[in-house]
Structure formats: C-alpha cells, structure tokens
Amino acid sequence: MKNKFSLFVVVIFFSFCFVIFYKGLNAPNNYTPKVNEKKNIPTFKAKDFYSNNFVNSDKIFEENIFYIINIWASWCVPCRAEHPLLMRLSKNKSIKLIGLNYRDNLNNAKKFINELGNPYSQTIIDNDGTLSVEFGAYGVPETFIIDKDKKIIRKFIGPIDKQILEEIKSITK
Amino acid sequence: MLANQIGYYSLILGLLLSVLLCGVSIKDFNKTNKQINQNILSLSFLQLVFVIVSFLSLIISFINSDFSNETVFNNSHTTKPLFYKISGTWGNHEGSLLLWLLVLTLFIFLFLIKSREQPKKYRILTLLFQQIIIIGFFLFVLMTSNPFNYLFPTPNEGLGLNPILQDPALAIHPPILYLGYVGTSIIFSSSLAAVTQNYILKQWGQHIKKWVLVSWIFLTIGIMLGSIWAYYELGWGGFWFWDPVENVSLMPWLTLTALLHCVVVLERRAALTSWVVILSITTFTLSMCGTFLVRSGILNSVHTFANDPARGIFILIFLFALIVLSLGIFFTFHKENNKSSNNFFWLSRETSILINNWFMMYFLSVVLIGTVYPIFLDVISSEKISVGPPFYQKLIVPFLIPFLLFMSLGPRLKWIKSKIENKNSLIITFIISVMLTFFIIKNLTADLLFYTVLISAAFFLFFTTLKELFIKKFNNISQTVSHFGLSLLILSILFNNILSSEIITNIKIGERYDYNKGEIFFKKIEERKESNFNSIIASFEIKNKNGKTIELKPEIRIYNQPIIITSEADIRTTLLEDKFLVMNLVKGNEYFNIRYQVKPFMVWIWISVLLLSLGGLMSLFKRKI
Numbered sequence: 075m076k077n078k079f080s081l082f083v084v085v086i087f088f089s090f091c092f093v094i095f096y097k098g099l100n101a102p103n104n105y106t107p108k109v110n111e112k113k114n115i116p117t118f119k120a121k122d123f124y125s126n127n128f129v130n131s132d133k134i135f136e137e138n139i140f141y142i143i144n145i146w147a148s149w150c151v152p153c154r155a156e157h158p159l160l161m162r163l164s165k166n167k168s169i170k171l172i173g174l175n176y177r178d179n180l181n182n183a184k185k186f187i188n189e190l191g192n193p194y195s196q197t198i199i200d201n202d203g204t205l206s207v208e209f210g211a212y213g214v215p216e217t218f219i220i221d222k223d224k225k226i227i228r229k230f231i232g233p234i235d236k237q238i239l240e241e242i243k244s245i246t247k
Numbered sequence: 248m249l250a251n252q253i254g255y256y257s258l259i260l261g262l263l264l265s266v267l268l269c270g271v272s273i274k275d276f277n278k279t280n281k282q283i284n285q286n287i288l289s290l291s292f293l294q295l296v297f298v299i300v301s302f303l304s305l306i307i308s309f310i311n312s313d314f315s316n317e318t319v320f321n322n323s324h325t326t327k328p329l330f331y332k333i334s335g336t337w338g339n340h341e342g343s344l345l346l347w348l349l350v351l352t353l354f355i356f357l358f359l360i361k362s363r364e365q366p367k368k369y370r371i372l373t374l375l376f377q378q379i380i381i382i383g384f385f386l387f388v389l390m391t392s393n394p395f396n397y398l399f400p401t402p403n404e405g406l407g408l409n410p411i412l413q414d415p416a417l418a419i420h421p422p423i424l425y426l427g428y429v430g431t432s433i434i435f436s437s438s439l440a441a442v443t444q445n446y447i448l449k450q451w452g453q454h455i456k457k458w459v460l461v462s463w464i465f466l467t468i469g470i471m472l473g474s475i476w477a478y479y480e481l482g483w484g485g486f487w488f489w490d491p492v493e494n495v496s497l498m499p500w501l502t503l504t505a506l507l508h509c510v511v512v513l514e515r516r517a518a519l520t521s522w523v524v525i526l527s528i529t530t531f532t533l534s535m536c537g538t539f540l541v542r543s544g545i546l547n548s549v550h551t552f553a554n555d556p557a558r559g560i561f562i563l564i565f566l567f568a569l570i571v572l573s574l575g576i577f578f579t580f581h582k583e584n585n586k587s588s589n590n591f592f593w594l595s596r597e598t599s600i601l602i603n604n605w606f607m608m609y610f611l612s613v614v615l616i617g618t619v620y621p622i623f624l625d626v627i628s629s630e631k632i633s634v635g636p637p638f639y640q641k642l643i644v645p646f647l648i649p650f651l652l653f654m655s656l657g658p659r660l661k662w663i664k665s666k667i668e669n670k671n672s673l674i675i676t677f678i679i680s681v682m683l684t685f686f687i688i689k690n691l692t693a694d695l696l697f698y699t700v701l702i703s704a705a706f707f708l709f710f711t712t713l714k715e716l717f718i719k720k721f722n723n724i725s726q727t728v729s730h731f732g733l734s735l736l737i738l739s740i741l742f743n744n745i746l747s748s749e750i751i752t753n754i755k756i757g758e759r760y761d762y763n764k765g766e767i768f769f770k771k772i773e774e775r776k777e778s779n780f781n782s783i784i785a786s787f788e789i790k791n792k793n794g795k796t797i798e799l800k801p802e803i804r805i806y807n808q809p810i811i812i813t814s815e816a817d818i819r820t821t822l823l824e825d826k827f828l829v830m831n832l833v834k835g836n837e838y839f840n841i842r843y844q845v846k847p848f849m850v851w852i853w854i855s856v857l858l859l860s861l862g863g864l865m866s867l868f869k870r871k872i
Contacts, residue, residue, distance in 0.1 A: 081578045088574075092567050097626045098545050099559040149761065152753060152838065213751050213840055231840075232753055232833050 113226045116208040123197035140169040140246040141220040147178040148186035150214045156233035157190045164193035169246045173197035176214045251316050254304030255395040261297040262385040265378050272371045295352045302349050305394050306336045314405050317396035324407035326778045334418030335408045341394035350429040351381050372440035383565045391558045410806040410813050420472040427466025428534045433458050435531030438524050442580045452514030460867045463503050467860040470496050489639045494618040495537030502530040505607035508600045528573045535566045592664035599657030606650045613642045651704035655711040680706035708734035729862025735855035739848040746847040753838040765791040780806040799828040825849035
C-alpha cells in the first residue's frame with residue numbers, strides 16, 4: 075500500500091517535471107542582455123560627502139528634472155581629465171549632477187574637489203564600490219543619464235569628451 | 248568525402264548491431280549454459296569498432312578540413328592549428344554525441360570482459376539495459392544530430408570554432424568528463440539488472456564499486472579541468488560560478504559520491520540497498536538531465552551548441568522513458584532483503600555514512616533547485632530570474648560546518664556498533680584548530696565568529712586526517728587521502744575567498760596606477776599575428792610594497808573565424824598565491840579596462856582536487872584485504 079502511494083507520488087512528480095520541461099523547450103530562451111532597455115535606478119542609502127549623514131535615493135532624485143550621475147575618484151587619472159567638462163556641464167540649469175565618489179580616501183577626494191572645483195549639486199560616498207555595481211558600472215569614470223521617470227537612459231564608460239558632452243546636452247534638453 | 252560515407256554507414260551498422268545484440272541476448276537469456284554466448288562478446292566488440300571507425304572518420308574529416316561535411320563546415324576552418332582541428336571534433340554538438348556513443352559502447356564492452364565471474368543472467372540484463380541507452384543515442388544522433396550531413400556545393404571555407412574553445416584544457420576536458428558522466432550509465436544498467444535478479448548483495452557491491460570509482464575519478468578530474476579552463480580563459484578570475492552547466496556536472500558528482508559511500512557499506516554489510524539502487528538511478532538520470540539541459544538550449548551557456556527544439560524533445564522523452572523504466576523496475580522488483588543487516592547502533596560507521604548521504608542529498612537539492620527553478624518559474628509565470636552565487640553560498644556554506652565535523656568523526660567509527668575512542672586527543676585537536684583559526688583570521692574578516700567556526704571545522708578535518716595518514720599508515724589510506732584532499736580543498740577555497748583582493752581600473756599606455764599595496768605600470772603594447780588570430784599583448788609592471796616587480800602580459804585576441812574578441816589573462820602562479828591580470832578594450836577609447844587580482848592558494852585548489860581523486864585511484868588499485 076505504502077509502496078503504491080509512493081509510486082503514485084513519484085509518477086505525478088515526474089509528469090509535472092516533464093510538462094514543465096516540455097513547455098520550457100518551446101519558450102523563447104535567448105536571454106538577450108537588456109542593454110537598450112531603460113533600467114530603473116536602484117534605491118539605496120548612502121553617506122553624503124560633506125555632512126557624512128545618510129541620505130535616501132528618493133531624496134536625492136526628488137526633483138522632476140534630468141540627473142547625471144558621475145562616478146569618480148581622486149586616484150583616477152581620466153577623472154581629472156574629464157573634470158573641466160563636468161564643470162561646464164554643471165552650468166546647465168536643466169540638469170543636476172550627482173557625484174558618486176568611488177572607493178576613495180575622503181581627504182584626497184576633498185583636495186581634488188577644492189583644486190578643480192565642484193560640479194556636483196550633491197556627492198555621495200561609495201566606499202566599497204557596491205553602489206556603483208548596482209548602477210551597472212564597470213569602473214571609474216562612468217557617467218549615467220537619468221530621465222524624469224527616474225530611469226537610466228544612457229551610460230558612458232570612461233571619461234566624457236566634447237562629443238559626449240554635446241550628446242548629453244541634446245538628450246537633456 | 249569517403250570518410251564521411253564510412254562514418255555514416257558505420258553508425259547505421261552500429262545501430263543494427265545493437266538490435267542484433269538485443270536479439271541474441273534475449274535468446275541466450277533462458278539457455279542453461281553457465282557462461283554467456285561468446286557471440287555476444289564478439290558482437291559487442293564489433294559494435295565498439297564501428298563506433299570507433301565512425302569517430303575516426305569524423306576526426307579525419309576535421310583534419311582534412313572537408314567542408315562538404317556540415318559539422319566540419321560549422322566548426323572548423325583551414326587556418327586553425329591541427330591540434331584544434333582534432334579537438335574541434337568533440338567541441339560541437341554532433342561530435343560530442345558521437346563521443347557519448349563511443350564511451351557507452353566502450354564501457355559495456357569492458358563490462359562484459361570484466362564481469363566473467365558474475366551470474367550470467369545479470370550480465371545479460373546489464374547488456375540489455377545498456378543497449379536500450381545505446382539505441383536511444385544512436386537514434387538521437389542519426390535522427391536529429393547526424394555528424395555526417397553532406398553539403399553541396401562544397402563551401403570553400405568553414406565557419407570556425409568558437410575561440411574560447413580553442414584551448415588545451417578544453418581539448419581534454421570533454422573526453423575525461425564524458426568518461427565519468429557516461430560511465431555512470433554502466434552503474435545504472437547493472438543496478439537495474441541486479442534489482443531484477445535480486446542480486447543487490449555483497450558480491451555485487453564489490454564488483455560495482457570499481458565502476459563507481461572509475462566514473463567518480465573521471466568525473467572529479469573532468470570537473471576540475473573545466474574549472475581550470477574557466478579560471479584562466481573566461482577572465483572572471485574565479486573558478487566556480489554556479490553556472491547551470493557547472494551545476495549539472497556537480498549534481499551527478501554529489502550523488503556519485505554518496506553512492507560510493509553506500510557501496511562501501513554494501514560490500515561489507517549488505518545494508519543500505521535501497522540507497523544504492525536509488526542513487527545509481529539518480530546519478531545517471533542527472534547525467535542525462537545535464538545533457539538535456541545544456542543541449543536542448545533550454546539554458547544558455549557556452550555549452551549550448553544548438554538551439555534546436557527537436558533535439559530537446561528527443562532527449563526529454565528519452566530521459567523520462569528511462570526514468571519510468573527504472574522506477575517501474577525498482578518498485579516491482581526491489582525488496583529490502585536481509586532485514587538483520589539493517590540493524591545498527593546509532594553510533595556506528597553505517598550511521599555516519601547515512602549522515603553523509605543526507606548531507607549530499609541536501610547539497611544536491613540546493614543545486615538542483617537553483618538550476619531548474621528559473622526554468623519552472625519562467626514557464627509558470629514567465630518571469631525571468633537568475634540564481635546567482637549568493638543563493639548557493641548562503642544555503643551551502645553554513646551546512647559545511649556540521650558536515651566537516653561529522654566527516655572528521657565518521658571514519659573513526661566501527662561497523663555496527665561503536666564508541667568514540669581517543670576523546671582527549673580529538674578534543675585537543677579541536678581546540679588547536681579553533682585557536683589556530685582564530686589567530687589566522689582575527690584581523691581578516693568582519694564575520695569573525697562564523698568564519699572561525701567554519702575554518703576550525705575544516706582545520707579539524709585537516710588535522711585528524713593528517714594524523715591518520717601518519718599514524719595508521721596503511722589502514723584505509725585511500726579514504727584518508729581523499730578526505731584529506733577535501734579538507735585541503737575547503738580550506739583553500741575559504742582562504743582564497745577571504746584573502747583575495749581585486750583592483751579594477753581604466754588605464755592607458757604609459758600610465759601608472761597607485762593602489763594601497765603597490766603600483767601598476769602599463770609599459771607598452773605589442774601586436775602579433777598568428778594564423779587564426781591577431782593579438783595585442785600588453786605588458787604591465789606590478790610593483791608591490793616591498794619593491795618587488797613582476798611583469799604580466801595579458802593579451803587581447805581578435806580571432807578571424809568567427810570574428811570574436813577574447814581576453815587572455817596572464818597568471819603568475821606560485822605556491823602561495825596567483826597573480827591574475829586581464830584586460831579588456833574600452834570602446835572608442837585609448838583606455839584599457841584592467842582587472843588585477845591576487846588570489847591566494849589558487850594552486851592548492853587544484854592540488855587538493857587531485858588528492859581527492861588520487862584517493863579514489865588508490866582505492867581502485869588496492870589489493871583485496
């Protein structure tokens with residue numbers, strides 16, 4: 075009796091598996107990476123660069139405008155190169171620049187800002203690099219454009235140049 | 248051309264021989280002669296020869312770059328070095344199935360030779376079950392994945408082999424892994440045969456143990472080779488990614504390991520018979536399931552050669568037919584014989600092996616769920632998720648603690664009834680392990696308590712087995728070596744995880760990059776041309792804080808056929824640590840993205856896996872006590 079029952083259970087179980095696998099075969103199975111699709115920005119909590127208080131992500135992105143997130147570090151040489159362009163971009167009133175200070179020494183970072191100017195309306199600290207990973211960054215510098223729906227619509231790997239600057243300007247118009 | 252024809256017709260002849268073999272065996276089954284009909288052996292040999300001929304013809308087509316063969320056209324190219332032309336034979340779906348067939352027929356032939364002392368009916372039934380599998384695969388190859396499809400007009404050039412498969416480790420990884428994977432088919436067939444003959448006895452245990460060991464050794468080494476390949480070729484700097492394909496090779500390994508332990512009980516005590524049968528069935532089913540998952544295209548990975556649903560459906564139906572067959576046989580014929588042998592005291596070797604089994608089953612279910620759950624979810628709710636390393640780590644790592652502790656104690660127990668001896672020395676060893684661990688890792692990690700306990704458990708096993716190696720030199724040395732290997736493996740993995748460091752940055756030529764422990768200097772790049780790829784070789788000088796400089800030369804290869812860019816890591820291996828540097832192109836930029844990793848004890852991971860399988864090898868060649 076017990077034997078029959080376990081046989082029954084086993085048969086049901088395997089039939090179920092069979093059906094699932096059979097259906098799975100016919101389903102499309104190409105996981106194309108969603109590069110072009112708009113991705114929501116992650117919700118997070120991070121330390122503010124100056125006040126050292128925790129801030130929430132929805133607080134940072136509360137206004138209904140375009141945001142630019144720039145991942146930077148004082149030790150990163152290309153960041154130094156792109157900084158003047160960021161300064162120029164910060165004059166644009168229709169966008170807000172958010173700096174993400176990546177795995178950096180706070181003193182060095184402050185020196186860097188004092189020396190080259192502060193283009194960011196707010197800077198947050200990413201000490202262990204996890205926040206950058208959540209944004210989908212590979213390294214520093216990287217720059218993301220976030221639209222009014224709070225979605226990442228474009229990302230630039232490496233330092234921005236004049237051409238990218240123009241592109242950012244035309245997107246955020 | 249000719250090779251093509253020969254290969255194809257050999258396959259058909261092989262299939263016909265299968266049918267013939269079944270007929271002859273059934274006829275011989277009820278005859279009263281003691282030994283099996285000599286013709287069966289000859290036919291089985293002939294079948295093996297035909298499959299070998301077929302396989303060789305495919306190799307010859309690959310060597311000659313005969314593009315009138317569709318498989319060669321799809322997977323080879325005239326500019327490829329000879330070595331990769333040959334290894335390309337099994338680097339694709341059709342060829343690798345031919346390899347399956349080769350191993351299937353090879354193993355049944357060897358089985359027939361090696362099992363002369365076994366009962367005749369049992370041998371014939373094993374042959375029959377194995378032929379069912381073989382026929383299934385012949386049909387599969389001929390109907391859905393013929394390696395000898397003819398192309399006309401003959402193309403001038405082939406499409407080439409995926410560059411990441413053009414690698415020495417990957418040339419030998421499939422054959423070795425297959426010997427293990429497909430070797431489990433013999434265990435499957437013979438345990439079904441033994442169940443129907445009510446022959447799950449000590450003698451059978453002794454006889455099947457060799458086959459379990461052979462499969463286990465090959466599977467272990469095969470998995471390791473794949474892992475080594477992934478480590479240096481895929482450029483992620485890790486050795487195990489919980490990728491579905493890795494998981495499907497790990498699952499049969501787990502059940503096979505459990506089976507190995509059960510068989511040890513069986514050959515001594517004729518107990519745990521249900522476990523043995525179920526595990527034999529499960530192991531082969533999981534191997535087949537692995538083939539299904541990676542070959543049907545239901546999962547996406549480097550091993551998915553073709554997304555042809557017809558193939559998937561064939562394997563799926565075949566797989567479930569085998570499951571139904573084996574379950575039917577199990578429920579109809581299996582009786583728990585010899586009740587007395589199932590009586591053992593709670594503290595005994597048998598119990599410890601049962602505990603081991605349950606741990607293996609737990610690990611198996613975690614891996615199984617992590618692998619197939621995304622498929623189930625996708626079908627039921629069309630939601631796509633991917634299950635990553637954190638899932639496996641969270642569920643497996645904590646359970647390693649009791650597992651390791653039991654493993655240190657279990658082998659010390661005696662059969663039937665036991666008590667723990669040398670309690671004091673065990674306690675002292677344990678205290679030493681805890682203290683040692685604490686001093687090593689107190690400054691290293693935030694999660695001190697957890698890691699102390701975990702690493703202590705690993706050290707405990709390490710020391711107890713080490714002691715065993717020196718004290719009881721020849722008493723069950725094979726088991727001690729394997730267990731010692733496992734403790735070393737876990738220790739290496741843990742320290743590797745805790746102590747690894749990584750730097751990712753973008754850098755251009757002539758630039759220096761300072762990090763807190765040293766400096767990376769991007770000296771120059773050189774270009775080089777090979778017949779099948781062009782490469783950019785960078786040279787980096789890495790200075791650590793002691794002022795010691797090493798030079799690493801990672802490479803970016805641009806393969807011509809098919810056009811694919813790959814990154815080749817440069818790895819400096821020493822006994823203590825690996826230094827790993829890989830670079831990638833950053834699009835439209837003079838910057839290169841580099842990833843520099845220092846990975847301690849990497850080489851010990853490979854050494855310990857070798858020790859693990861060495862234990863198996865020693866057991867295989869051990870003289871009977």
